Amino acid sequence: LAKTTQPISMDSYEGQEVNITCSHNNIATNDYITWYQQFPSQGPRFIIQGYKTKVTNEVASLFIPADRKSSTLSLPRVSLSDTAVYYCLARRWAGNNRKLIWGLGTSLAVNP
C-alpha cells in the first residue's frame, strides 16, 4: 500500500487559495485517496475523495494526475476557520481486508 508523504506545515492568509500536495509513489490500482480535516480536540472530518483526475465539492477540489503518484488538495479562498491539520489517506478495500495508511498531516495556519 502506498506510503503517503505531505508537508508538515503551511502558512497562508485569508482569501488566498491553498494547495496541499501529498506524495504516494507506490500507489496501487485499488487505492483511493481521501483527505480529512482535524481541529484540536476533535476527530478528523472527511473533506473529499478521489481516484483520478479532478473531483470538486462545495468545500474543496482534489487533483490527481494520470500517474496517481501524488494528489493535491485545493482550498479556495481560505478563512481563519480553515486553520486545522489536513490528512491525506490512501485506502484500499480488498475483499475483507482493509488497508488504511494515513499521512502525518499538514498543519495549515491561516493568518488575517
Place this chain on the structure above:
Amino acid sequence: IAGITQAPTSQILAAGRRMTLRCTQDMRHNAMYWYRQDLGLGLRLIHYSNTAGTTGKGEVPDGYSVSRANTDDFPLTLASAVPSQTSVYFCASSDSGTGSYNEQFFGPGTRLTVL
C-alpha cells in the same frame, strides 16, 4: 445518540490495569475502526470490523483486542496497560462494502494516560 460516541472522554490508568474504551454509533454503519493518534506519528489503525461478528488487525494491534457483538458497539480493550499506550484513541465508522465511497465518521476521542 447522534453519530458516534466514545467513553470515557479521558482516563488516567495505572500500568498493568485492564481498560475498555467504549464506542457506539447509531448510523447503522457496518464497518467500524479504532485508531490511536500520537504526536509526530499521525493516525494509526489498531483494529477494524467490517461487520458484526468479524474483526481484523490494523497497523498496530499488539496489546489491544476488540469485539463486535452487534452493529452499534465496538469496544477496545487493553488487557494490561503499559505507558506506551498513552495516546488519544479515536473510534470511527463507515458504510462497508467494496464501493469506492467509504467516508469515515469519527468520534470525539478518548485521551488515555497510562502511568
